[in-house]
Amino acid sequence: MPFGCGLFTILVRKRLALKKLSRKEREFQMHRREILEAALDLFSEKGFHNVTMQEIAKESEFAVGTLYKFFANKEELYKALVLEKSKEFHPTLLKALGKGKDEIGCIRAYLEAHIRVFMDNLKFVRLYLAETRGARFNIGAGLDEELEKKHKEILSKLSDVFKRGIRKKLFENFDPYLLARALEGIIHAFLFQHVDDPEGHPFDADLVMKLFFERIVKIDTQK
Amino acid sequence: MPFGCGLFTILVRKRLALKKLSRKEREFQMHRREILEAALDLFSEKGFHNVTMQEIAKESEFAVGTLYKFFANKEELYKALVLEKSKEFHPTLLKALGKGKDEIGCIRAYLEAHIRVFMDNLKFVRLYLAETRGARFNIGAGLDEELEKKHKEILSKLSDVFKRGIRKKLFENFDPYLLARALEGIIHAFLFQHVDDPEGHPFDADLVMKLFFERIVKIDTQK
DNA sequence: TGACAATATGAACATGCAGTCATAATATGA
């Protein structure tokens, strides 16, 4: 029986999770991570359907059969990759939203966290955006729902911040949810721009704050 | 030899393009369009890799072999679909950019055209955004370059408008290219929101204009 | 109407790849 399966092992792992991992378990997790890392390189470069298990095997220096000791199939491998990475990000972003002194501070903290986290993980961002935005054609089902839920949660918390700001008369009375969407849209636009051409138009949290919050027209020509 | 190939036919088609098409030619184009229409339904629903030629054949009510009379292979079919649709949109958007009285008017006209065109073609928008944003994993090469060029052209013209507005002291002095990106980001964010939940948060050109151009904060708490 | 050309058809073929499993390699511990 392969390591890491079966009821007994699950119980053992549960127990160990609270104390410390056995060498076996550490190695198992290490190998798992190596596979995911190799898979990330390939998937982010060529997309789910243009990567073969052979390639992942070669890149990670395991045999094809070994991959199936860690993941039930290609789809599960992909899901694990996207979901586990996302689970690192989402709490960071959510936490950041609670860190400001006032509502503007919260938005700013969120922005900074967002930019930092994404800049540090550009390879993953390609995958994440492919799943979050655009067409999510990569897998059958299961990934969508889970990611969608987390994404909605962030949008919801973000619009709560806007809502509070509006109630406090800090912000103009726009639809808070659309404000959240708009902010996200600007961030993504800049991230894309940056991915396309990292040297081109540098941007940071300051710039996004100014663009988003300050008025752009000087004279009032709105009808 | 299938209809529509060969030097002679090309010359004939060229001549006819100026006058009118033969019945044969009209039928050929009609069938071609029907295939593309069926393919659009399927691709926009399931993505390039999850649609088979069999399915396209069934949906379009042609035989598999017939599809290959119109398109060299699956990839060419997909390319034709995306490129031809894009070629309808891009000129509309570009033209709209020249239609305003002043720079704000141009942006407004662009926005209205953008929203209208996209709303009328939601099925295609899914594909377009999958190719334009996010990961463009669908095909080898060839589509990317052409679409990218057209997309850059619009961004460039859009930032020219911002540049003129800044020079005229109509707009604050932001990087015009980033303004263009930001506007596009907001539009896309709202479009996505709309695709996800058409009843939820309605938006129109007015709203985007206000969100983009008007300041959002009431009191000045910027650092 | 019939003879020929143009076009459509879908069963069959070829290929690529996800997933398996008998065997090899390695680790364990007596």
Next chain:
DNA sequence: TCATATTATGACTGCATGTTCATATTGTCA
């Protein structure tokens, strides 16, 4: 060191699907 258990391996299999082509169907015109 050896017997046994554990884990890794990659050649192989089965299937899905893009593409072809011999045949059937339809259109054309005398």
